[in-house]
Amino acid sequence: MTENESVSAQAASARDEYGLVQMANLVASCRSFRRFDEGRRVPEGFLLELVDMARLCANGANRQLLRFRVVSDPAACDAVFAELAWAGYFKDWAGPAVGERPTGYVVIAAERGAAGKPAAPIVEVDCGIAAQTMMLAARSAAPSYAGCMLKAFTLRLIDVLGLDAERYELKLVCAFGLPAEEVRLEPLSASPDGSIKYWRDDAGVHHVPKRSLEDVLI
């Protein structure tokens, strides 16, 4: 066994020994999904429950500067969708088509310190923690929902949501729905061009290359 193999082997045995298999599987299944079954909508109560969990998350100095807008009404979802950009690496894909679009959103904003002033930089960290918590919760549900975090939204979105731009800074859009695509984790070595770019195969399966444990340990 090489030194590199041994860290993976150690992690795998700890996964078994400490009851981490279920969590590891949840994390592995919690990919970014971009195509959904639009006919089976995410209930608004489900999205509210996600926010109820997100508000409990760790955050800088417990200042709790994040604010959340839940969007589930179909027309309102269409309005949010129009302001989003999907899968930057897929130059010839305009994003999910009608029938496969997200059916609910949680938009994360940060309260500004003072009117028109930038929000505290640490809210970026808070936002990631809150967003991933909601993604994991959605994926763990029965039925298992899924989502995608989007930072690529237009400056118009804050107006579309009717929020006061002097008071709030939009940070992240979390899109949710019942997944209607297959997403697979891959070792970086499987990447067709050797890069970190995700790819889609002829069968429409979305592949996400990840660096190995060995490669991320420093």
Ligand SMILES: Cc1cc2nc3c(=O)[nH]c(=O)nc-3n(C[C@H](O)[C@H](O)[C@H](O)COP(=O)(O)O)c2cc1C
């Ligand atoms: C902060 C952040 C911003 C993102 N913004 C976008 C986005 O604007 N559009 C998009 O399609 N995906 C977006 N993603 C999804 C990433 O592309 C995705 O996480 C990455 O390709 C790895 O795939 P995985 O989530 O399945 O591991 C974002 C993810 C994060 C964490």
